[in-house]
Amino acid sequence: MAAPAQTFKTLVSFDFTDGADPYFMSLIQGLDGSYYGTTLGGGIYKDGTVFKISASGKLSRLHSFDGTDGYYPSVGLVQGTDGNFYGTNPQGGTSENCDQFGITGCGTVFKITPGGKLSTLHNFDLEDGSYPFGVLVQGTDGNFYGTTQAGGASVNCPNGCGTVFKISAGGKFSTLHSFDGTDGDQPSAGLIQAADGSFYGTTMGGEIGYGTVFKITPEGKLTTLHSFDSAGGKYPTAGLVQATDGNFYGTTSVSGGDGYGTVFKMTPEGELTTLYSFVPPEGNRPYAGLVQATDGNFYGTTSEGGADGTCDPPYGCGTAFKITSAGKLTTLHTFNWRDGAYPFGGLLQATDGTFYGTTPNGGAKDNSAGTVFSLSVGLGPFVETLPTSGKVGAKVIILGTDLTGATSVRFNGTTAKFKVVSKSEIETEVPSGATSGTVEVKLAKSRLKSNVVFRVTK
Numbered sequence: 001m002a003a004p005a006q007t008f009k010t011l012v013s014f015d016f017t018d019g020a021d022p023y024f025m026s027l028i029q030g031l032d033g034s035y036y037g038t039t040l041g042g043g044i045y046k047d048g049t050v051f052k053i054s055a056s057g058k059l060s061r062l063h064s065f066d067g068t069d070g071y072y073p074s075v076g077l078v079q080g081t082d083g084n085f086y087g088t089n090p091q092g093g094t095s096e097n098c099d100q101f102g103i104t105g106c107g108t109v110f111k112i113t114p115g116g117k118l119s120t121l122h123n124f125d126l127e128d129g130s131y132p133f134g135v136l137v138q139g140t141d142g143n144f145y146g147t148t149q150a151g152g153a154s155v156n157c158p159n160g161c162g163t164v165f166k167i168s169a170g171g172k173f174s175t176l177h178s179f180d181g182t183d184g185d186q187p188s189a190g191l192i193q194a195a196d197g198s199f200y201g202t203t204m205g206g207e208i209g210y211g212t213v214f215k216i217t218p219e220g221k222l223t224t225l226h227s228f229d230s231a232g233g234k235y236p237t238a239g240l241v242q243a244t245d246g247n248f249y250g251t252t253s254v255s256g257g258d259g260y261g262t263v264f265k266m267t268p269e270g271e272l273t274t275l276y277s278f279v280p281p282e283g284n285r286p287y288a289g290l291v292q293a294t295d296g297n298f299y300g301t302t303s304e305g306g307a308d309g310t311c312d313p314p315y316g317c318g319t320a321f322k323i324t325s326a327g328k329l330t331t332l333h334t335f336n337w338r339d340g341a342y343p344f345g346g347l348l349q350a351t352d353g354t355f356y357g358t359t360p361n362g363g364a365k366d367n368s369a370g371t372v373f374s375l376s377v378g379l380g381p382f383v384e385t386l387p388t389s390g391k392v393g394a395k396v397i398i399l400g401t402d403l404t405g406a407t408s409v410r411f412n413g414t415t416a417k418f419k420v421v422s423k424s425e426i427e428t429e430v431p432s433g434a435t436s437g438t439v440e441v442k443l444a445k446s447r448l449k450s451n452v453v454f455r456v457t458k
Contacts, residue, residue, distance in 0.1 A: 006332050006333065006375060006376060006377045006378075007374075007375070007376040008333050008339065008373065008374070008375050008376075009373060009374045009375075010339045010340060010363070010364065010371050010372075010373050011053065011055075011056075011057035011356075011371070011372045011373060011374055012053060012057050012059045012371065012372045013363030013364040013365045013369070013370075013371050014039065014042060014363065014365075014367075014369035014370045014371070015365055015367060015369060016041070016042040016046075016367055016369050017042065017043070017061075018042065018043075018049070018051065018059055018061050019039030019041075019042040019043055019048075019049040019051050019061060019369070019370075020039055020040070020041040020042030020043075020367075020369035020370060021039055021040040021041045021042070021360040021361070021369060021370050022037055022038065022039045022040065022345065022358035022359070022360055022370050022372070023039075023040040023074045023075075023344055023345065023360050024074050024075050024133070024237075024287065024288070024344050024345055025037050025038055025039075025073075025074065025075050025076045025344075025345040025358055026075075026076045026135070026288070026291075026345050026346040026347065026348055026357070026358075027053075027076060027345075027348045027356050027357065027358065027372070028076055028077055028078065028079060028085075028348060029348065029350050029351065029384070029399060030052065030079055030085075030114065031079065031083060031114075031386075031397060031399060031422075031424065031425045032114065032422070032424060032425075033054075033055070033401065033422075033423070033424030034052045034053065034054050034055075035052065035053050035054075035055070035348070035350070035356055035372075036050070036051070036052045036053075036062075036076075036077050036079070036085060037050075037051060037052075037053075037076050037077065037358060037372075038050050038051070038073035038074070038075070038076060038077065038087060039051065039073070039370070040072050040073065040074055040360065041072065041369075042369060043061060043063075043064030043065065044064035044066075045064055045065065045066040045067065047064070047065040047066060047067055047070075047071050047072060047092070048064075048065045048070075048071065048072050048073045048089070049061050049062070049063060049064050049065065049073075050062045050063040050073070050077070050085070050087070050112055050116070050118070052114075053372055055350070055352065055354075055374070057372070059372075062112065062115075062116035063112055063116050063118050065089065065092070067092050067104075067105070068092070068093070068094065069089075069092070069093070069108065069110065069118060069120050070088075070089025070091070070092040070093055070105075070107065070108040070110060070120070071089055071090075071091040071092035071105065072089065072090060072091055072092070073087060073088070073089050073090075074090055074133060075087070075088065075133065075134060075135040075190070076135050076345070077112075077135070078135060078136045078137060078138055078144070079386070080138055080144070080169060081138065081142070081386060081387060081395075081397070082169060083113075083114065084111050084112065084113050084114070084169075085111070085112045085113075085114070086109070086110070086111050086112075086121075086136050086138075086144055086169075087109075087110055087112070087135070087136065088107060088108065088109055088110070088132040088133075088134070088135070088136065088146060089107050089108045089110065089132070090107050090131045090132055090133050090149070091105055091106075091107055091131065092104070092105040092107065092108060093105035093106065093107060093108040093120065093123040093124065094120075094123045095123045095124060095125045095126070097125045097126040097127070097130075098124075098125075098126055098130050098151075105123070106123070106124035106125055106126050106129070106130035106131070106151060107123075107124045107129075107130055107131055107132045107148070108120050108121075108122060108123055108124065108132075109121045109122040109132065109136070109144075109146070109167055109171075109173075111169070121167060121169075121170075121171035121173075122167055122171055122173045124148060124151060126150075126151045126159070126160065127151065127152070127153070128151065128152070128163065128165070128173065128175050129148030129150070129151040129152055129160070129162070129163040129165055129175065130148055130149075130150045130151035130159070130160065131148055131149040131150045131151070132146055132147065132148045132149070133147070133148070133149045133188050133189075134146055134147040134149075134187065134188065134189045134190035134191070134201075134239065135189075135190035135239075136190060137190055137191050137192060137193060137199070138387070139166075139193050139199075139218060140193065140197065140387065140389055140390075140457070141218065142168070142169070143166050143167065143168050143169075144166070144167050144168070144169070145164070145165070145166050145167075145176075145191050145193070145199055145218075146164075146165055146167070146190060146191065147162060147163065147164055147165070147187035147188075147189070147190065147191065147201060148162050148163045148165065148187070149162050149186050149187060149188050150162055150186070151163060152175065152178030152179065153175075153178040154178045154179060154180040154181065156180045156181040156182075157179075157181055157185060160178070161178065161179035161180055161181050161184070161185045161186070161205075162178075162179045162184070162185060162186050162187045162203065163175050163176075163177060163178050163179065163187075164176045164177040164187070164191070164199075164201070164216055164220070164222070166218075176216065176218075176219075176220035177216060177220050177222050179203065181205070181206070181207070182206070182207045183206070183207070183212070183214070183222060183224050184203035184205065184206045184211075184212045184214055184222075184224065185203055185204070185205030185206055186203055186204040186205045187201055187202065187203045187204070188202075188203075188204050188237050189201060189202050189236070189237060189238050189239035189289065190239050191216075191239065192239060192240055192241065192242060194242045194248075194268070195242065195246070195455065196268070197217075197218065198215050198216065198217050198218070199215070199216050199217075199218070200213070200214070200215050200216075200225075200240050200242070200248060201213075201214055201216070201239055201240070202214070202236040202237075202238070202239060202240065202250065203236075204235050204236065204237060206224070206227050206228075207227060208227045208228065208229055210227070210228040210229055210230060210234035210235060211227075211228045211234055211235050211236045211252070212224050212225075212226060212227050212228065213225045213226040213236070213240070213248070213250075213266060213270065213272070225266070225269070225270030226266060226270045226272045228252065230256060230257070231256050232252075232255070232256060232262065232264075232272070232274050233251075233252030233254065233255050233256075233261070233262035233264055233274060233277075234252055234254050234255070234256075235252055235253045235254045236250060236251065236252045236253070237251075237253045237287045238250060238251050238286070238287060238288050238289035238290075238346070239289050240266075240289065241289060241290050241291060241292055241298070243292050243298075243325065244292065244296065244452070244453070245325065246268065247265050247266060247267055247268070248265070248266045248267075248268070249263070249264070249265050249266075249275075249290050249292070249298055249325075250263075250264055250266070250289055250290065251263055251264070251286040251287075251288070251289060251290065251300065252264065252286075253285050253286065253287050254285075255274075255277045255278070256277075259277060259278075260277070260278040260279060260280060260283070260284040260285060260305065261277075261278045261283070261284065261285050261286045261302065262274050262275075262276060262277050262278070262286075263275045263276040263286070263290070263298070263300075263323055263327070263329075265325070275323065275325075275326070275327035276323060276327045276329050278302060278305065279305075280304070280305045280306075280315060280316060281305065281306070281307055281316075282302075282305065282306075282319070282321070282329060282331055283302030283304075283305040283306065283318070283319040283321055283331070284302055284303070284304035284305030284315055284316065284318075285302060285303045285304050285305070286300060286301065286302045286303070287303045287344045288300055288301050288303075288343070288344060288345050288346035288347075289346050290323075290346070291346060291347050291348070291349055293349045293355075293379060293451075294349065294353070294379055294380070294382050294451050295379055296325070297322050297323065297324050297325075298322070298323050298324075298325070299320070299321070299322050299323075299332075299347050299349070299355060300320070300321060300323070300346060300347060301318060301319065301320050301321070301343040301344075301345070301346060301347060301357060302318050302319045302321065302343075303318050303342050303343060303344050304316055304317070304318055304342065305318060305319055306318060306319040306331070306334035306335060307331075307334050308334045308335065308336045310336050310337045310341075311335075311337055311341055311342070316334065316335075317334070317335035317336055317337050317340070317341040317342060317362065318334075318335045318340075318341060318342050318343045318359070319331050319332070319333060319334050319335065319343075320332045320333040320335075320343070320347065320355070320357070320375055322377070332375060332377060333375060335359065335362065337361075337362040337368075338362065338363070338364060339362065339363075339364075339371065339373065340358075340359030340361070340362045340363060340370070340371040340373055341359055341360075341361040341362030341368075342359060342360060342361050342362070343357060343358065343359045343360075344360060345357060345358050345360075347375070349379070349451070350401070351381055351382055351383060351384055351399055351400045351401045351424075352381050352401040353376070353378075353379035353380050353381050353382065354374050354375065354376045354379075355374065355375040355376070355377070356372065356373070356374050356375075357372075357373055357375070358370060358371065358372050358373070359371045359373070381400070381401050381402070381448055382400075382448055382449060382450065382451045383398050383399065383400045383403075383439065383441050383448045383449065383450050383451075384398070384399040384400070384450060384451055384452075385397070385398055385399070385439055385450055385452075385454050386398075386399060388452055388453075388454055388455065389454065389455035389456070389457050390430050390454075390456070390457060391430065391456070391457050391458065392430050392431070392432055392433075392434060392456065393429055393430060393432075394429060394430045395427065395428075395429050396427075396428050396429060396430060396439075396454075397425060397426070397427060397428075398418075398425070398426040398427075398428060398439065398441060398450075399424060399425060400423075400424060400425075400426070400441065400448060401423070401424065402423055402443075403420060403422075403423055403424065403425070403426050403441060403443070404420060404422075404423045405443050405444045406418065406420055406426060406441050406442065406443055407442050407443065407444065408440075408441070408442040409426065409428050409439065409440070409441055409442075410439070410440045410442075411430060411431055411434035411435075411437070411439055411454060411456070412434060412435050412436060412437025412438060412439075412454070412456075413437070414431050414432075414433050414434040414435070415431060416428045416429065416430070416431040416434070417429065417431070426441065430454075430456060434456050435456055436453055436454065436455045436456050437453055437454065438450045438452075438453060438454065439454050
């Protein structure tokens with residue numbers, strides 16, 4: 001089913017000097033209102049970049065990787081509560097224990113300021129992990145949590161089965177879990193921290209061989225919740241999203257047999273339901289995860305498929321889609337190479353209500369180095385809190401699009417003191433008496449609510 005009304009724009013086509021091939025990468029919205037991301041290649045040394053882009057398409061290269069500080073950043077960034085950005089490189093760094101694909105180094109964790117000053121926080125050494133291919137998440141304790149696709153203490157896999165790790169903003173590192181093949185293998189996506197405080201993620205392999213969904217506590221106790229089999233979806237390459245109904249939603253890159261991928265729902269106890277199985281005209285191979293938008297529906301991309309026959313018929317250049325919690329899918333856009341091709345990364349819903357994303361190939365320039373695009377489906381503006389939970393008195397940043405005229409801030413109806421820092425940022429704190437619920441910002445002519453519930457903790 002095709003959507004009747006949406007507006008698609010290609011904001012920029014990369015030209016290698018400013019970056020190339022934004023890969024398994026979802027953009028994030030910074031406190032300044034710009035969007036930040038990484039490219040797999042391009043830049044000064046052709047080893048990848050960190051960039052920012054405005055909603056109108058003004059692109060700035062913040063950093064070019066040179067190998068010693070990492071190669072080929074494949075996933076996006078997370079902005080910490082300190083205002084800096086944190087990310088991973090799957091290869092490179094100073095370790096001599098890894099020689100992956102002819103490239104030295106097991107990968108890195110890095111920090112970069114909004115102005116582009118980069119610091120390497122950790123160099124992986126195979127024993128504590130290698131090939132960190134997932135995006136980081138900042139936990140409620142202030143530490144960052146992530147995964148490595150290989151390495152670790154297990155000897156059941158030739159190069160290790162992968163790990164879950166924790167790292168502080170200052171670089172203090174610890175391995176929380178080493179997969180052993182029976183409880184999972186090759187975690188290729190990042191984690192999410194759910195409402196219960198535990199982290200949830202996926203692996204591409206496991207005892208059955210088709211991937212798992214797992215839960216792990218901040219202390220490192222891991223539970224396998226679901227093992228995929230050949231009958232349903234298999235090989236989940238993306239992470240999960242916890243929806244407002246408390247369930248988890250995600251994708252698998254392949255469905256039963258050699259099928260074209262699925263969208264699934266899973267309860268916190270591990271009961272999994274396949275909501276949708278793709279066919280090429282509607283999409284093929286969803287390598288990215290989903291985002292739940294302010295209308296309650298889920299939005300995502302497929303790396304191939306679609307009605308346009310420009311790319312490798314019959315597979316297509318990929319699509320952007322919407323799917324309801326009941327499994328009704330709507331194709332929003334079919335890529336045609338000149339506006340981008342093969343979107344491996346997911347979508348971001350910015351606080352203006354519009355979706356933003358990237359493609360690693362295609363574009364208006366002859367080098368076909370990828371694009372950044374926007375997709376509007378008519379959803380209105382909202383606000384976002386950083387973090388999404390905290391105790392009474394905890395500092396909270398509210399992110400928005402046009403907050404200059406704010407007259408009040410309320411946490412589930414309780415008035416809070418606040419300071420407007422810029423049109424995209426408000427500083428506040430959790431007020432006494434506040435309870436869990438949405439955060440509301442009152443403007444002169446409108447009220448903006450947060451996209452998720454803010455949880456007041458003890």
